[in-house]
Each structure stands twice: as structure tokens, then as C-alpha cells.
Amino acid sequence: MAELAFGLMRLPLKDANDNSSIDKEKAKALIDRFLELGGKYFDTAYVYHGGESEVIVGELIADRYGRDKFILTTKLPLFDVKSADEFPVIFNEQLRKCHVDYFDYYFLHALSCDRIKQAEELGAFKFIQQMKDEGKIRHLGFSFHDSSKVLDETLARHPEIELVQLQINYLDWDNPTVEARKCHEVALKHGVDINIMEPLKGGSLANLSAASRSLFTKVNNDSNVKWAFRFDGGLDGVKYILSGMNSLEQIEENIAIFNDLRPLDAKEKETIKKVAEKIIEEGHIACTSCHYCTDGCPSKIAIPEYFHLYNQRFDPEDYENVLQEFKDLSLKNGKPSDCIACHSCEDKCPQHLKITELLKKVARQYE
Ligand code: SF4
Ligand code: SF4
Structure with missing residues (x-):
């Protein structure tokens, strides 16, 4: 095992x-x-x-x-x-x-x-x-x-x-x-x-x-x-x-x-497959928080932290807290909309995420 x-x-x-x-x-x-x-x-x-x-x-x-x-x-x-x-x-x-x-x-x-x-x-x-x-x-x-x-x-x-x-x-x-x-x-x-x-x-x-x-x-x-x-x-x-x-x-x-x-x-395997489908349907950003992308970002954007908050946007009870976290994060770091699309982070992302496009989504959601 x-x-x-x-x-x-x-x-x-x-x-x-x-x-x-x-x-x-x-x-x-x-x-x-x-x-x-x-x-x-x-x-x-x-x-x-x-x-x-x-x-x-x-x-x-x-x-x-x-x-x-x-x-x-x-x-x-x-x-x-x-x-x-x-x-x-x-x-x-x-x-x-x-x-x-x-x-x-x-x-x-x-x-x-x-x-x-x-x-x-x-x-x-x-x-x-x-x-x-x-x-x-x-x-x-x-x-x-x-x-x-x-x-x-x-x-x-x-x-x-x-x-x-x-x-x-x-x-x-x-x-x-x-x-x-x-x-x-x-x-x-x-x-x-x-x-x-x-x-x-x-x-x-x-x-x-x-x-x-x-x-x-x-x-x-x-x-x-x-x-x-x-x-x-x-x-x-x-x-x-x-x-x-x-x-x-x-x-x-x-x-x-x-x-x-x-x-x-067998039943649990079926269930976990449905959960995976649900997460995909919800539009989760598939970031693993490895932070390989953050060193060298000229706008000092906390990329994985913003993606994490984006993935938290579903629960109405928590939404105010998430929004507050977003505001706190933006005070200490660049905002998602500060991205200048230099693309230097994207080469480093092992998940091959289109970081610049995803940051626009985060900005639309929270800014
Ligand atoms: S593309 Fe945006 S997030 Fe990525 S390094 Fe450049 S400014 Fe930072
Ligand atoms: S490199 Fe990709 S997976 Fe890693 S933290 Fe940055 S966006 Fe997330």
C-alpha cells in the first residue's frame, strides 16, 4: 500500500x-x-x-x-x-x-x-x-x-x-x-x-x-x-x-x-468521477500553487493565490470572506488587472495554464 x-x-x-x-x-x-x-x-x-x-x-x-x-x-x-x-x-x-x-x-x-x-x-x-x-x-x-x-x-x-x-x-x-x-x-x-x-x-x-x-x-x-x-x-x-x-x-x-x-x-469510484465532472463544469482554474510562475513577475502578482480565490467563488456564505481576502491580497501585491501580458510566467507553468487570460477572469470576478 x-x-x-x-x-x-x-x-x-x-x-x-x-x-x-x-x-x-x-x-x-x-x-x-x-x-x-x-x-x-x-x-x-x-x-x-x-x-x-x-x-x-x-x-x-x-x-x-x-x-x-x-x-x-x-x-x-x-x-x-x-x-x-x-x-x-x-x-x-x-x-x-x-x-x-x-x-x-x-x-x-x-x-x-x-x-x-x-x-x-x-x-x-x-x-x-x-x-x-x-x-x-x-x-x-x-x-x-x-x-x-x-x-x-x-x-x-x-x-x-x-x-x-x-x-x-x-x-x-x-x-x-x-x-x-x-x-x-x-x-x-x-x-x-x-x-x-x-x-x-x-x-x-x-x-x-x-x-x-x-x-x-x-x-x-x-x-x-x-x-x-x-x-x-x-x-x-x-x-x-x-x-x-x-x-x-x-x-x-x-x-x-x-x-x-x-x-x-465501485460506487465510490462512480461518485468521484461525478465530482470531477462537477468541478470541471464549475470552471476551476487548475493551478497547483507550485509558485514557479511568481518569481520574475514584473507586476508582482500573487498568481496562485488569486487563482485559489477564484476557485472559492461558489459558496454564497463564504463570498464576503473571499472578497475580503481578495482585497487584502491586492493591497500587498499587484492586482490581476496589473498583468502586462509579458507572458514570462506562462513558460514556467507545469500545468500549461494561460495565466494572462485566467487573470482577466479573476479580475472580472473580483475587481
Ligand atoms: S504575464 Fe502577467 S502575470 Fe505573467 S509575469 Fe507577466 S505581468 Fe506577471
Ligand atoms: S506555475 Fe502554474 S500551476 Fe504553478 S502556481 Fe503558477 S499558475 Fe499555478
């Missing part, structure tokens, strides 16, 4: 406007609780929290727990790399920051068609194989955002890959851009292990409209989060399901869910 993994990309912050300002005391409490409750797997990356997530691994995990007490994955940021000389520099920096002498898993980060080409031209696959041969990596993998065809071709060319990290949740299962179902089938065909990222689609599947929620409650009283995890947990070949937890309540709730991760039965 799949196990819960702690994604270290949404840790509590001291300053909400500074993604690198991790609140170490709070992060320490979360990490300790996760390990105390039986969790073991941590997922970080060179770029998470502006580089500070790997520092947290070193200071709060590796310095305080034996190496056999945790499983660690980090990732090579190909999007920040121009030449192969940078691979060993980054890799050694990661070992130093994480205070470890090997990584259990090491991924090429966020591969897509273009990035795979870049990785092959620069020899990134060869580099990680070499690090594995030297004992500095136990298992090789990549996280992936592209079509099932690209995944199939890549795995066929790279039998050294042991695990792929895929975006799978019930909303993306038949999404023609994400192709979660088909990517899952491809991974099974190649016999690689699967990690799941975005099981809650950046948290959006935790907050459903009353209409969607009522479809679930007609069947049982499991939380929205539990429905989503049970969907993913019932899939074949899944090793770890990631959750970017940032409160003790989330850790305790998630661990309790994973201790009772029954696969969905």
Missing part, C-alpha cells in the same frame, strides 16, 4: 511574502511529528523555498536523526542549468546543504519534452548514473509534466530510471493536458515505481464547493482530502504519495487517513 511522503515545498513561513523565510521552529515541530507518527520519506528540491528547503533537511532532519530513520529525495534543477559543468557543482552543494553523503532518490526535476532534450544533450542522465555508481544516489528517477507519449519514449530510452513522480489525482485522471491515467498506464508498462505529486491539486481538492461536497456526503462522511487520497492510494504501482503539509493538523489528519487507506469501491 502507498505511503505518505512529506513534501518540503510548502513549509510555514515567517513572512508570507518571502517564500524563503521558513519558520524553523514550526518546521521542526512538523518534521518531528511526522517521524514520530511513523512517516519516513521527505521530498525536497534545489529550488524549493528559494534553496532553503534543503537547508531545513540538513539542520532539522539529518543533524537530528540517524540516516536510517529517513528517506530523502532531492532534484536537479535543469531549468537553472546552462552547461554540464554545473551538474557536479549543484549536486555537491545539495549533499553539503542536506548534510548527507547519499540521496535515497535523486530526480531530474520537472521533465517535459524540451527539458528531456536538454537533459540528454547535456548528459544529465549519464551524470546521475555516475553518481549512483559512486554510491551517492541509491535510486534514479524524474518528476514529469508532459504527455504519456513523451513519458513512454523517455522510459524506453532510459531503462536506468527506477521511479517516476507523476501528477495524479481524480480531477486530472482524464485531463487531456495532464493525462494522469495514461501516464500511470505507461509507468506500469515500463515496470517503474510511481510517486504521486499533487494528490490534492495544490490543495484545491480539499476545498470543494457545497454542490461538489454534497455528492460525496451522499455516499459517506469521509473528508474531501480522504476521498482524494483513497483514489490515489487504490492505484497499482504507487510507492509514495506526496503532501506538502504545513500544519500539525494536516500531518495528523493525513497519517490517520493513510492508516486506513481503503481503495474506493
Whole structure:
């Protein structure tokens, strides 16, 4: 059965406007609780929290727990790399920051068609194989955002890959851009292990409209989060399901869910499909709050936060609160209508969202 993994990309912050300002005391409490409750797997990356997530691994995990007490994955940021000389520099920096002498898993980060080409031209696959041969990596993998065809071709060319990290949740299962179902089938065909990222689609599947929620409650009283995890947990070949937890309540709730991760039965599968259809009908913006788009926005627009608020527009009882949140956010950041359509954010979006068009929708809704 799949196990819960702690994604270290949404840790509590001291300053909400500074993604690198991790609140170490709070992060320490979360990490300790996760390990105390039986969790073991941590997922970080060179770029998470502006580089500070790997520092947290070193200071709060590796310095305080034996190496056999945790499983660690980090990732090579190909999007920040121009030449192969940078691979060993980054890799050694990661070992130093994480205070470890090997990584259990090491991924090429966020591969897509273009990035795979870049990785092959620069020899990134060869580099990680070499690090594995030297004992500095136990298992090789990549996280992936592209079509099932690209995944199939890549795995066929790279039998050294042991695990792929895929975006799978019930909303993306038949999404023609994400192709979660088909990517899952491809991974099974190649016999690689699967990690799941975005099981809650950046948290959006935790907050459903009353209409969607009522479809679930007609069947049982499991939380929205539990429905989503049970969907993913019932899939074949899944090793770890990631959750970017940032409160003790989330850790305790998630661990309790994973201790009772029954696969969905036929009726529940039918229901979750209807909920997915309802969410699509409601015009949800499929943002996962990864924040890859926000660095470098000349208008300092809080893109994922605005998209999150847009997705909250359905419940009349909450509408005043959402509106107030929108006003507060606009005071501290650029407004959606401040977008100058430079499009620099869109290239960075792994969900391939048309951010400029979507910001116009948000502006029409709330401004
Ligand atoms: S297109 Fe708009 S939101 Fe995107 S970076 Fe440019 S100004 Fe910011
Ligand atoms: S708009 Fe795209 S890049 Fe930006 S946070 Fe959402 S999913 Fe990530």
C-alpha cells in the first residue's frame, strides 16, 4: 500500500511574502511529528523555498536523526542549468546543504519534452548514473509534466530510471493536458515505481464547493482530502504519495487517513468521477500553487493565490470572506488587472495554464 511522503515545498513561513523565510521552529515541530507518527520519506528540491528547503533537511532532519530513520529525495534543477559543468557543482552543494553523503532518490526535476532534450544533450542522465555508481544516489528517477507519449519514449530510452513522480489525482485522471491515467498506464508498462505529486491539486481538492461536497456526503462522511487520497492510494504501482503539509493538523489528519487507506469501491469510484465532472463544469482554474510562475513577475502578482480565490467563488456564505481576502491580497501585491501580458510566467507553468487570460477572469470576478 502507498505511503505518505512529506513534501518540503510548502513549509510555514515567517513572512508570507518571502517564500524563503521558513519558520524553523514550526518546521521542526512538523518534521518531528511526522517521524514520530511513523512517516519516513521527505521530498525536497534545489529550488524549493528559494534553496532553503534543503537547508531545513540538513539542520532539522539529518543533524537530528540517524540516516536510517529517513528517506530523502532531492532534484536537479535543469531549468537553472546552462552547461554540464554545473551538474557536479549543484549536486555537491545539495549533499553539503542536506548534510548527507547519499540521496535515497535523486530526480531530474520537472521533465517535459524540451527539458528531456536538454537533459540528454547535456548528459544529465549519464551524470546521475555516475553518481549512483559512486554510491551517492541509491535510486534514479524524474518528476514529469508532459504527455504519456513523451513519458513512454523517455522510459524506453532510459531503462536506468527506477521511479517516476507523476501528477495524479481524480480531477486530472482524464485531463487531456495532464493525462494522469495514461501516464500511470505507461509507468506500469515500463515496470517503474510511481510517486504521486499533487494528490490534492495544490490543495484545491480539499476545498470543494457545497454542490461538489454534497455528492460525496451522499455516499459517506469521509473528508474531501480522504476521498482524494483513497483514489490515489487504490492505484497499482504507487510507492509514495506526496503532501506538502504545513500544519500539525494536516500531518495528523493525513497519517490517520493513510492508516486506513481503503481503495474506493465501485460506487465510490462512480461518485468521484461525478465530482470531477462537477468541478470541471464549475470552471476551476487548475493551478497547483507550485509558485514557479511568481518569481520574475514584473507586476508582482500573487498568481496562485488569486487563482485559489477564484476557485472559492461558489459558496454564497463564504463570498464576503473571499472578497475580503481578495482585497487584502491586492493591497500587498499587484492586482490581476496589473498583468502586462509579458507572458514570462506562462513558460514556467507545469500545468500549461494561460495565466494572462485566467487573470482577466479573476479580475472580472473580483475587481
Ligand atoms: S504575464 Fe502577467 S502575470 Fe505573467 S509575469 Fe507577466 S505581468 Fe506577471
Ligand atoms: S499558475 Fe502554474 S506555475 Fe503558477 S502556481 Fe499555478 S500551476 Fe504553478
